[in-house]
Amino acid sequence: MTPVQTPTTDARSRPEVSRSPKIEIDEIRGKYLSVTSYKRDGAGVATPVWFATEGERLLVMTDEGSGKVKRIRRNPYVTIAPCSARGRARSEPIPAHAVLLPASETEEKKRLIARKYRFDLLFVRPIRALQALFHPERSHEETVILAISLVSF
DSSP, X not given: OOOOOOTTTOGGGXXXXXXXXXXXXXXXXXXXXEEEEEOTTSOEEEEEEEXXXXXXXXXXEEETTSHHHHHHHXXXXXXXXXXOTTOOBSSOOEEEEXXXXXXXXXXXXXXXXXXXXXXXXXXXXXXXXXXXXXXXXXXXXXXXXXXXXXXXX
């Protein structure tokens, strides 16, 4: 009988990244962050997202039904890198660990992210409202906050 492979024992579930010098959360700047989460087969899926910094972690807002949330629930190991709006990485990937915050913390963290992107939201909110009109089945998705912490070697 073969042992069951879990995210912590399966080598494919941990990202392959080169060891880089110690990086602090404060050094990660910019408007966009590429978050690469991993599928069951070990293939990475990079997604550019907005983020905010809070203490020793990065906060990312996303829909509960998104693919990245499903992948992170299964395997919390991710890699992150500052990137362009289209997702082109501007540095080497950094290993990190992502967790979903409880619903009780969501509103406070949403305000923190909205404060950083207040001018961008002037354009995005009307577009999201139009999307909700044309896709009513998606309008009831809950927003979740991912807290991303750097992994130390």
